[in-house]
Structures are given as structure tokens and as C-alpha cells.
Amino acid sequence: MQSFELDKTDLSKLKKAIEGDDQLLAETLAEYHASEIAILFENINSGDRQRIINLLEVEKASEVIAEMSEEAHPEELLIQLHPEKRTEIVEELDYDDATDIISQLDEEEQQEILEDLSAHDAESIRSLMSYHEETAGGLMNTQMIKVNIYLTKKDAIDEIIRQSEEIEEFYTVFVTDNEGCFRGIVSLKDIIKAKGNVKIIDMVNVDAVYVKADTDQEEVAKLLSQYNLTSIPVVDEHLKLLGRVTFDDVMDVMEDENTEDILKISGVSEDEELAGNWIDAVKSRLPWLIINLGTAFLASAVVRYYEDTLAHLAILSAYMTIIAGMGGNAATQALAVTVRRISLFDLTDQQAYRTVLKEFTVGMINGAVTGVIVLAFAYFFDANLMLGVVIFLAMTGNLIIAGFTGAGIPLILKRVGIDPAIASSIIITTFTDVFGFLLLLGLASKLLL
Amino acid sequence: MQSFELDKTDLSKLKKAIEGDDQLLAETLAEYHASEIAILFENINSGDRQRIINLLEVEKASEVIAEMSEEAHPEELLIQLHPEKRTEIVEELDYDDATDIISQLDEEEQQEILEDLSAHDAESIRSLMSYHEETAGGLMNTQMIKVNIYLTKKDAIDEIIRQSEEIEEFYTVFVTDNEGCFRGIVSLKDIIKAKGNVKIIDMVNVDAVYVKADTDQEEVAKLLSQYNLTSIPVVDEHLKLLGRVTFDDVMDVMEDENTEDILKISGVSEDEELAGNWIDAVKSRLPWLIINLGTAFLASAVVRYYEDTLAHLAILSAYMTIIAGMGGNAATQALAVTVRRISLFDLTDQQAYRTVLKEFTVGMINGAVTGVIVLAFAYFFDANLMLGVVIFLAMTGNLIIAGFTGAGIPLILKRVGIDPAIASSIIITTFTDVFGFLLLLGLASKLLL
Numbered sequence: 074m075q076s077f078e079l080d081k082t083d084l085s086k087l088k089k090a091i092e093g094d095d096q097l098l099a100e101t102l103a104e105y106h107a108s109e110i111a112i113l114f115e116n117i118n119s120g121d122r123q124r125i126i127n128l129l130e131v132e133k134a135s136e137v138i139a140e141m142s143e144e145a146h147p148e149e150l151l152i153q154l155h156p157e158k159r160t161e162i163v164e165e166l167d168y169d170d171a172t173d174i175i176s177q178l179d180e181e182e183q184q185e186i187l188e189d190l191s192a193h194d195a196e197s198i199r200s201l202m203s204y205h206e207e208t209a210g211g212l213m214n215t216q217m218i219k220v221n222i223y224l225t226k227k228d229a230i231d232e233i234i235r236q237s238e239e240i241e242e243f244y245t246v247f248v249t250d251n252e253g254c255f256r257g258i259v260s261l262k263d264i265i266k267a268k269g270n271v272k273i274i275d276m277v278n279v280d281a282v283y284v285k286a287d288t289d290q291e292e293v294a295k296l297l298s299q300y301n302l303t304s305i306p307v308v309d310e311h312l313k314l315l316g317r318v319t320f321d322d323v324m325d326v327m328e329d330e331n332t333e334d335i336l337k338i339s340g341v342s343e344d345e346e347l348a349g350n351w352i353d354a355v356k357s358r359l360p361w362l363i364i365n366l367g368t369a370f371l372a373s374a375v376v377r378y379y380e381d382t383l384a385h386l387a388i389l390s391a392y393m394t395i396i397a398g399m400g401g402n403a404a405t406q407a408l409a410v411t412v413r414r415i416s417l418f419d420l421t422d423q424q425a426y427r428t429v430l431k432e433f434t435v436g437m438i439n440g441a442v443t444g445v446i447v448l449a450f451a452y453f454f455d456a457n458l459m460l461g462v463v464i465f466l467a468m469t470g471n472l473i474i475a476g477f478t479g480a481g482i483p484l485i486l487k488r489v490g491i492d493p494a495i496a497s498s499i500i501i502t503t504f505t506d507v508f509g510f511l512l513l514l515g516l517a518s519k520l521l522l
Numbered sequence: 523m524q525s526f527e528l529d530k531t532d533l534s535k536l537k538k539a540i541e542g543d544d545q546l547l548a549e550t551l552a553e554y555h556a557s558e559i560a561i562l563f564e565n566i567n568s569g570d571r572q573r574i575i576n577l578l579e580v581e582k583a584s585e586v587i588a589e590m591s592e593e594a595h596p597e598e599l600l601i602q603l604h605p606e607k608r609t610e611i612v613e614e615l616d617y618d619d620a621t622d623i624i625s626q627l628d629e630e631e632q633q634e635i636l637e638d639l640s641a642h643d644a645e646s647i648r649s650l651m652s653y654h655e656e657t658a659g660g661l662m663n664t665q666m667i668k669v670n671i672y673l674t675k676k677d678a679i680d681e682i683i684r685q686s687e688e689i690e691e692f693y694t695v696f697v698t699d700n701e702g703c704f705r706g707i708v709s710l711k712d713i714i715k716a717k718g719n720v721k722i723i724d725m726v727n728v729d730a731v732y733v734k735a736d737t738d739q740e741e742v743a744k745l746l747s748q749y750n751l752t753s754i755p756v757v758d759e760h761l762k763l764l765g766r767v768t769f770d771d772v773m774d775v776m777e778d779e780n781t782e783d784i785l786k787i788s789g790v791s792e793d794e795e796l797a798g799n800w801i802d803a804v805k806s807r808l809p810w811l812i813i814n815l816g817t818a819f820l821a822s823a824v825v826r827y828y829e830d831t832l833a834h835l836a837i838l839s840a841y842m843t844i845i846a847g848m849g850g851n852a853a854t855q856a857l858a859v860t861v862r863r864i865s866l867f868d869l870t871d872q873q874a875y876r877t878v879l880k881e882f883t884v885g886m887i888n889g890a891v892t893g894v895i896v897l898a899f900a901y902f903f904d905a906n907l908m909l910g911v912v913i914f915l916a917m918t919g920n921l922i923i924a925g926f927t928g929a930g931i932p933l934i935l936k937r938v939g940i941d942p943a944i945a946s947s948i949i950i951t952t953f954t955d956v957f958g959f960l961l962l963l964g965l966a967s968k969l970l971l
Contacts (some may be wrong), residue, residue, distance in 0.1 A: 081870075084870070108748050108749055115867070116870060116873075131774060132545060136632075140748075167768060182757065202889050220825050222710075230714065233711075233714075233716050234711075234714065235871065237704075237711050237715070261710055261711070261714075262682075262683075262686050262710070263788040265679065265682075265683065265710075265714070266683050266686070276742075280555075292925075297773075298770070298773045298774075299557050299776075300555070301770040302558055303752055303769065320752065320769045320773075321747070321750040322770075323773075324746075324747045324772075324773065324776065325747075326968050327773065327776055327777070327780075328614050328747075328776070328866065331780040331783075331784075332759070332862050332866070333781065334784065335780075335784055335787065335858050335862050336858055336859065336862070338784065338788070338789070338858075339854045339855055339857065339858030339859075339947075340851055340854060340855055341855045341858055345859065346658045347859055347862055347863040347866065348863060348867075348873075350880065351880045351883040351887070354859070354880065354881075354884045355884055355888060358852070358855050358884065358888060359887075359891060359892075361851070361855070362848060362851060362852060362855075362888055362892055363891075363892065363895075365847065365848060365851050366844070366848060366895060366896070369843065369844040369847045369848060370844065370899070372843050372844075373840040373841065373843050373844050374840075376839050376843055377837070380836045380839075380840070381836075383832070383836040383839050384833065384836040386558075387829045387830075387832040387833040387836070388826070389830070390825050390829075390832050390839045390842065391822040391823075391825040391826045392820050393839065393842075393843070394818065394822050394825055394842070394843075394846060394955060394959070395815070395819065395821075395822050397843060397846070397847075398814065398818045398821065398846075398850075398951065398955060399811060399814060399815060399818060401847075401850065401951075402789055402810070402811060402814045402947065402948050402951075403807070405788045405789060405947055406788055406789055406807045406810070406811075407792045408788065409784050409785055409787075409788030409790055410785065410790060410794065410796055410803070412784070413781050413784050413785070413796055414796040414797060417636065417777065417781070417796065418564070418796075418797075420564060421530075421533070424565075424797075426797060431800045431803065434800040435800050435803045435804055435807065438800070438804050438808075439804060439807060439808050439811050439961075442808060442812075443808075443811055443812065443815050446812075446815060447815070450819070459758070477744040498788075498851065498854055498947070499851055502847065502850075502851075506843060506847060510843070
């Protein structure tokens with residue numbers, strides 16, 4: 074009994090055990106929870122992973138594989154195992170975990186695994202594989218506790234105990250009618266507390282939230298979080314109960330969605346693996362950099378247009394970088410706050426309008442304050458007040474544009490049904506570059522030459 | 523029974539009901555779940571909020587207040603209510619929710635609320651307020667189901683039923699000894715399944731994970747998510763059981779931490795309220811922009827140093843913006859991937875080293891590819907091959923620096939115990955600006971003049 078996480082001491086202890094014989098390794102592994110061994114797997118090679126899986130009891134081995142992160146590729150480990158061991162492990166896995174792992178393999182390998190399973194297991198996994206990965210159907214587990222609405226307390230408890238032999242964890246008892254349609258939920262606590270002759274129908278909570286199988290995973294996560302549910306039932310179009318999505322699946326979804334948000338807003342493809350190799354990273358980022366290059370040429374065309382102005386007053390180049398850099402950062406700030414707000418709350422039209430107005434105001438004030446600093450600098454170091462005034466105007470103007478686009482573009486994208494996070498810093502900073510240069514160089518060519 | 527969320531139709535229906543009399547409003551409210559009314563509250567004024575709270579039964583009113591987001595300021599609503607109503611609502615709230623809300627008020631208002639409560643409630647809330655908000659103690663609820671390890675099955679069930687009168691939701695039964703120390707967990711299911719003469723001590727799972735009251739909330743969230751727990755027990759230094767943190771608290775923590783990550787990486791203070799007004803936003807962002815201004819002067823000093831070079835070859839200004847912009851974006855990409863990876867996984871030294879090496883390689887390749895494009899452009903449009911070569915070298919060099927710093931700086935910060943997300947784009951892009959200009963203008967002054 075301890076409060077544990079896998080620290081460096083544990084890691085080196087486990088690595089040392091790997092160098093020893095099977096008995097030492099097995100004894101050391103016994104001290105660790107399956108999810109800790111799954112973390113260890115991120116730090117050891119494929120051969121050692123297989124050896125450990127073969128040493129563990131089937132139940133623990135399957136837990137380890139279920140707990141491995143997607144990026145550690147449990148499917149590769151699974152396919153390399155001896156077919157007999159593999160079948161034992163897959164049969165021990167929850168259907169939703171088995172589906173997630175097997176669906177990462179190519180079709181031939183999927184067949185190889187599925188045909189070794191019992192007909193019932195293979196059928197269950199095949200039917201789960203038919204749902205899109207990022208929907209309630211793709212997340213759900215078909216193993217759950219369900220009782221008929223017409224059962225009495227006593228029969229319901231017997232039924233729950235019978236069903237719970239196969240299900241390690243459950244939080245809510247689902248209630249169905251004779252047609253298998255979802256009718257509500259009841260807590261185990263309420264069943265126990267009920268008098269002996271009470272029926273499920275007398276205590277079922279019919280106001281329970283449920284989702285359709287094709288509901289997007291983000292929506293499922295929102296509902297579960299909003300209503301503080303440990304699990305949410307999944308139904309088909311006729312309300313037939315198909316399965317349940319549990320809070321631990323949703324926590325993983327939340328983490329994935331947040332990773333995607335941070336990556337997209339930073340101009341990285343949302344499906345880049347954080348621990349992927351350089352080839353994956355180049356594939357994921359180069360397209361965005363080439364888009365950025367295109368937009369940079371646009372900003373550079375503005376500079377090119379004012380080449381004469383710059384030749385006459387080369388010091389402007391030094392201020393260009395300041396205006397562009399400040400605009401880019403102010404836009405990124407407005408973008409981050411707005412994208413995050415859209416992702417957590419649904420904004421009404423009025424709130425969207427107010428957000429843009431707010432960012433406009435913030436840009437104006439921040440632009441004026443930083444503009445005055447640069448004005449003072451230009452006056453004292455370059456002894457040129459008019460240059461300072463031009464820079465002040467360009468800074469204020471550019472930070473207004475930064476706020477306006479940083480908030481406005483994601484809101485517009487959301488309105489037309491495009492993911493707002495795609496309005497990444499790459500897109501937004503083009504606006505501030507182009508307008509920053511136009512303002513600075515345009516005003517300079519009019520007022521300073 | 524439906525799959526519901528608060529859409530526009532619901533919102534306008536509720537708003538219309540607000541314009542009607544109390545009876546219509548009460549009837550309409552009855553159709554909605556407390557967490558839906560909490561969402562409605564984000565769109566109506568303070569007077570309407572109070573009226574609705576007064577119309578609802580105490581139980582539902584307290585649920586609405588508990589479900590309001592921190593940014594909707596439930597504490598302001600609470601303090602404005604009639605003292606009698608307020609006391610009823612606070613007494614109905616879970617202690618952890620009451621603590622969160624009351625601790626947002628100033629000391630005088632806190633006293634005002636606490637002195638109306640029963641001595642026991644006030645004492646419980648005061649003791650919870652003594653823990654830091656972002657620790658297990660600050661998150662925990664003291665209401666939980668716990669049984670003595672020496673009880674028999676039958677007595678334990680009686681005890682659980684008795685305790686569950688006050689606790690709406692529970693997922694796990696905690697086991698303590700005669701000294702109140704945490705000894706493990708047992709599931710309600712296992713108790714029910716047990717034979718009549720079995721004692722708790724025979725079925726308790728002593729390997730349960732627990733946390734100390736001062737454990738950081740991020741650590742609590744990681745453990746709960748890693749071990750798929752619905753709740754985690756919180757103990758003091760003598761292992762005395764103090765309370766529990768539940769999965770729904772942790773989901774809120776995950777959302778908050780993710781918001782903070784996105785804000786920090788974008789150069790926004792982590793505690794800026796997403797829906798805050800422009801004054802808050804200026805306060806939160808202006809300091810970062812002024813830091814950025816300081817670093818921009820640094821980059822601008824490089825440009826200033828090469829003023830003569832630029833006066834001779836003004837076209838370099840047009841390429842400067844491209845080199846700097848590309849470097850900034852490549853650095854942001856590397857930063858986002860690295861910061862997110864650090865926040866989800868603990869990296870070993872070897873993994874950290876490999877990450878920097880990977881980003882170095884990615885920078886080199888992306889720099890060379892985009893550099894060749896710009897080289898070709900310079901050759902065809904400016905008929906200057908040597909200029910193209912200089913730009914190619916500057917681009918490749920700058921994207922290598924981008925990868926190196928984008929990955930290296932957050933990893934170093936993590937190693938020395940500073941939050942890696944603070945290595946925001948603002949800090950990182952300074953490096954790419956300064957080095958990009960140095961490379962481009964330095965090489966140009968040597969090779970082109």
C-alpha cells in the first residue's frame with residue numbers, strides 16, 4: 074500500500090531485473106501495477122517487451138497491453154506474440170480495448186487475430202470496428218451491467234452479481250425493457266436500500282442522459298463531464314442499448330483533444346505523434362511551413378514594394394522586425410484565448426461580437442502603450458520624432474489588427490463549421506506581418522521622405 | 523429521457539420564460555437539469571439569476587450553483603442572496619464545492635456566510651479552506667463512505683446504507699482501522715457477493731493508490747487517469763483518511779491545466795479568465811508584450827548593426843521577414859510538440875537527448891527544403907544566385923536553431939524545475955529572430971558586398 078508512480082529508481086530496478094534471469098524478472102514485475110509496467114514499456118525494446126508479456130499471467134499481461142499508450146504501439150507487440158498467447162490475451166481484453174488495438178493493424182493481421190478467437194468474441198470486436206474511431210460507438214464497451222425493468226429487487230441483485238463475474242468495474246446499472254431498449258439507470262446503492270418487494274421499474278431514473286452511437290467523442294466527453302457521470306449509455310437509432318462509454322475512456326479523449334488543440338494552434342498536424350521519429354515530424358510540419366512560406370512571400374512583397382523607401386531610410390528595417398514581431402505575439406495571445414474559449418463554451422452571437430470588440434480594445438491599448446515606448450526610443454536614439462510617430466501609429470494599428478483577426482478568424486471559422494484551431498498562428502501572423510509592413514512603410518513613405 | 527444539451531431553442535425558450543411570470547418560469551425551469559440552468563446563467567444578468575435561484579427548490583438551486591463555472595462567479599450570486607436562502611443552499615452543497623465558492627469571497631463575506639452555518643458545517647469548510655487550492659487537500663471532499671476493517675459483511679452493508687443517506691454518489695468504499703488510518707478499498711459489489719460471515723479485512727484491497735493532502739492537483743489527475751479510478755483517497759502524514767478526490771473534480775482540473783498550457787505557450791498569463799473583460803486581458807498580456815518588446819529590441823539591434831549592409835542592398839529586408847517568420851513558426855512547432863510531450867510523459871535523460879536530436883534533424887531538413895524554394899525565387903526574380911545561396915544558408919541555419927531551442931529550452935526548464943510551458947513562443951521566437959538576422963545579414967555583408 075503506497076502512493077506510487079514510476080520514478081527513476083523503479084525504472085533502473087526494472088531494467089536491472091531485465092538483465093537478470095526469468096525468475097528475478099518475474100519477482101520484480103510482481104511488485105508493479107500493470108499501468109506501471111506499461112510505462113516501463115516506453116523505455117525498453119521490443120524483445121524485452123515480448124519476454125515480459127510471456128512471463129506475466131494472462132490477466133496482468135492483457136492489462137499491461139490495454140494500458141499502453143497508443144503511441145507505444147501495443148498492436149505491434151501483440152502481433153509479434155506467439156499466436157496461442159496472443160489469443161489468450163485478446164480474449165482477456167475488454168472488447169473496446171481489443172478493438173482499439175486490433176484496428177491499428179492491417180487487414181491481413183486483423184484476420185489472423187480474429188479467426189483464432191471464439192465466434193462470439195470475434196463478432197463483438199468486428200461489430201465495434203464498424204464504428205468510426207472518434208464516435209461514441211468507437212469508444213464504447215459492450216460489456217456492462219444491465220437489468221430488465223420488470224425484475225424485483227432480489228432477482229436484480231442476483232442478476233447483477235451474475236453479470237459482474239465478467240466485468241471488473243462498473244458504476245451504474247442500466248435498465249432495459251423486453252425489447253432491449255434503454256429505459257434509464259439505477260444505482261446499486263438504491264437497489265440494496267430498497268425494500269424486498271420493490272421492482273426496478275419503481276426506482277429507475279428515467280431522466281438519464283444517453284448518446285447515439287454516431288455522437289462525436291468530443292460531445293460525449295462534454296456530456297459526461299457536464300453531468301459528472303461515471304459512464305454514459307450508448308444506443309442505436311431505435312434506442313436499443315449497445316454499450317457504455319466510461320469516464321476513463323473520456324479522460325483519454327480529453328487528453329487527445331487537448332493535444333490536438335495545442336498542435337493545431339501551433340501549426341502542427343493534429344495527428345503528429347508526440348514521440349514519433351523525425352520522418353513523421355517532417356511529414357507533419359513541412360506542409361504547414363510551406364503554407365507559411367507562401368504567406369511570408371506575401372508580406373515580403375509589401376517590403377519589396379517599398380524597396381526605395383527602405384533604401385533611403387534603412388533604419389526602418391530595424392523597426393519593421395519590432396512591429397511584425399509584436400503583432401504576431403499579440404495575435405497569438407488573442408487567438409489562444411479565443412480558441413480555448415470556443416472549445417470549452419458555445420458562444421452566442423452576442424458573446425462572439427463582444428469578444429471581437431474586447432480584443433479590438435485590448436489591441437488598441439496594448440498597441441498604444443508599447444507604441445509609446447518605441448516612439449520614445451526613436452526620439453532619443455534616432456533623434457527623429459516623426460519616425461517615432463510613424464512607428465507609434467503602425468504599432469497601434471497592427472495590434473488592433475492582431476486582436477481583431479486573432480479573435481475574429483476563429484469565431485468565423487466556428488460559425489461556418491470549420492475547426493477554429495486551424496486558424497493557427499501561421500495564418501494569423503500573416504495578417505499582422507502584411508498589415509504591419511503596409512502601415513509602417515506606407516506611412517513612412519508618405520510622412521518621412 | 524433524452525440526449526440533451528442547451529441549444530439556441532432552449533436558450534430562447536428560457537429567456538422568454540424569464541420575461542413571463544414566476545409560475546411560467548418555474549414550470550419551464552422544471553424541464554431542465556441543474557447543469558443546464560448553470561449554462562443559462564452565463565447568458566443572463568445578476569437579477570434574473572437571483573430570481574431563478576429563489577424560485578428553485580433548495581436542492582436544485584444548490585446544484586445549479588455548484589455547476590456554475592468559476593468564471594461565471596457563483597460566489598457573487600451567493601453573497602447577493604437573502605441570508606436565510608443562502609444558508610440553506612450552502613448547507614446543501616458538498617463541502618468541497620462550498621469551499622471552492624466561499625474561498626473566492628473576501629474575508630468579511632466569508633465570515634458572514636460561515637457564522638450562519640451549523641458549527642459542524644462551518645468547521646468542515648474552514649478546515650478545507652486551509653489547504654492550497656491546487657492540491658489534493660484543496661480538491662477533496664470530506665464526505666465519503668468508509669467502513670471499519672473489522673466489520674462483518676452484514677454490519678458493513680448496514681453502515682454503508684446509513685452513510686449513503688447523506689452522500690448522493692459514491693463509487694468506492696474506503697476501509698479504515700480503529701485509528702482512522704486508511705487501510706485500503708473494497709467495492710460494494712464485492713461486499714454484496716461475499717458470504718455472510720466474511721469480514722471486510724478478508725476482502726479489502728490493500729494495494730490501493732492514495733495521495734497526501736499536499737500532493738499537487740496535476741499529480742492527482744495523473745494518478746486517477748493512469749489507474750482508471752473513480753476516486754482517490756486523501757490522507758495526512760500519519761495516513762489518517764481525510765477525504766477523497768473524485769473523477770469529476772479531476773476532469774475539471776484537466777480542463778484547467780490544459781487551458782493554462784495553451785495560454786502560457788501563447789504568452790498569456792495562465793490565470794487570465796477566458797471570458798474576462800478587456801481590463802483583465804490588458805493586465806494579463808501587456809507584461810508579456812513588454813518582455814517581447816525588450817527581446818524585439820535585441821533582434822532590432824542586430825539589424826541596426828548591419829544598417830550599412832541594408833542600405834546597400836535594401837532587398838535583404840524583404841528576405842529578412844521570410845527568414846524570421848519561418849524560424850518563429852518552426853520554433854513554435856517544435857515547442858508545442860515538446861511541451862505537450864513533457865506534460866503527458868516523464869522523459870528520461872536519454873529520451874530528452876533524442877528529442878533534441880530529432881528536432882535538430884527536422885529543422886535541418888525543413889530548413890533545407892524551404893531554403894531551396896527561396897533560393898530558386900531569388901535566382902529567378904532577383905537574378906542573384908549568390909543572394910539565393912546566402913538566404914538558403916540563413917534559412918537552414920535558422921530552422922536548425924528553431925528546432926534546437928524549441929525542444930531544448932522547455933526540456934532544460936523542466937530539468938531545473940521551472941514550468942516548461944513558460945518557454946512560450948515569445949521567448950523562443952527571440953532566438954530565431956536574433957540568429958536569423960545574424961545569419962542572413964552577417965553572411966550577406968561578407969559574401970554579397
